[in-house]
Amino acid sequence: MRTRLADADDFDIAAALLHDFNVEFDEPTPDAATLARRLRGLSDAAVLLIGDVGVVVLRFQPALWTENLECYLAELYVRPAERGRGLGEALLRAALDHARAAGADYVHLGTSEDDVAARHLYEKVGMRRTEGDSGPLMFVYECEL
């Protein structure tokens, strides 16, 4: 299955995937049409797809500490029936390649201790949840405002 950067025609597919992502994990979500409209309005985002079964959303910002961009990997989802055969890894690698080509020198994301499959995938492509190779863990802190 091929990975591709989503174009205007792909945002409905991406939005349906993102909607089903949040439904699967019992998180609130607007309907897919609303998500598609929002995706089209995000000037700082890149959306990649693998087939019509997996999606990743990247957000870019100018870095403070370097002259480049930094990338936040905001969403990564593969439909349950399609898991276990490397599609998430292919999509993640394509996303990192895209971020690098777009001018980012750093990527970060937040994930749950419970999401063992995702964590394994991030580690497989060389991402770390520690400072340096074996330093202290890095935690996400968050709150609603």
Next chain:
Amino acid sequence: MRTRLADADDFDIAAALLHDFNVEFDEPTPDAATLARRLRGLSDAAVLLIGDVGVVVLRFQPALWTENLECYLAELYVRPAERGRGLGEALLRAALDHARAAGADYVHLGTSEDDVAARHLYEKVGMRRTEGDSGPLMFVYECEL
């Protein structure tokens, strides 16, 4: 000591603080003049100061899941000689108030397991490193590109 939203005249102060922040923690940093120039160029950022001794940098993005903004708390620093008397807490609370007033409904950040003082501060203002009140931990994963 008063907190304030940095204006054009404050960016040199903020940049000097951010420079010294990275020097203190042995992280690479450009010189303060370069940082000041970058701060002035960040259209998605808000910088707050407490006196001339503490700084916070917020980055804003349109949210995907709601109609509001989300806020990434990218940097928080108080000079070593000024710590231990509530300046970090006052600055953090001012930053959260600013983010809310700017239209953000969510704030997130990454911090180290080792940075116990900062973690205590984040927890004191109601931020969590778990999903919900007592769910699994949330980790930052990152890599250079």
